[in-house]
Amino acid sequence: MTKFLLSVHVIAAIVAIGPVTVAASMFPRTARAAVTGDRPARATARTLYRICRVYAAVGIAVPAFGLATAISMGVLGDAWVLVSIALTAVAAAVLIAAVLPDQQKVLTALDSTTPAVDLGARISRIAMTGGVFNLLWATVTVLMIIRPGSTTGA
Template structure:
């Protein structure tokens, strides 16, 4: 059971969180206002697809923490600090994605972003990705693990 949960946890992280990290990072580049003052931004179709991938895979990525919690329970590690830290970072990253990044992307599809908007969205995306990177490091290093 433990091996199956670990395999599902790792595969879901790679297959669901990975694409969200990529699409959120690329999105601001395609969600910019047209340079010539035209009415349609050239990258709008690409931005629309990236937003859809971010939304769908963001929802599918819920499998990662759910299976991770089950795995930690099976292993008897729920009380360890590194697990708690990873859970908090995962919740914050998920909240940032659901409450800030996805709505900002949706808004950008309606009114393409200017330079400041792209930088702000890029900063939120960078923070989201750094949190996931820290979670991965915690999973590997397991500081304070018994």
């Protein structure tokens, strides 16, 4: 059962988190192009936002199967698992509280005839928070591979 849970956990991470990290990284450049009046860039920015939003919801499967795997392996109390859980929670908070709302505000401003926000500053913030989100996930991935202090033979 452990191998099954671990397989689903890894596949969910690849399928759900991968698209969010790529879309979050691409959004700022695309939004900047949309600000200059590039119509296809506006449509692309909207699609990238949708990818981030939808796959964020699907991404709930990653920690769910991660917890089930950790319990199955008997490593839930290990430091590397606890740190990974904490970093995953922070990454989710960054995505939900910063990246997605700012992307939505940029898209709303692009649709408005008189943008009420400084889009350049907001897009820069999205680039930064998206980078933090990606760095958090990269750190979790490294912890999952290296598993410092693990006795499971990695």
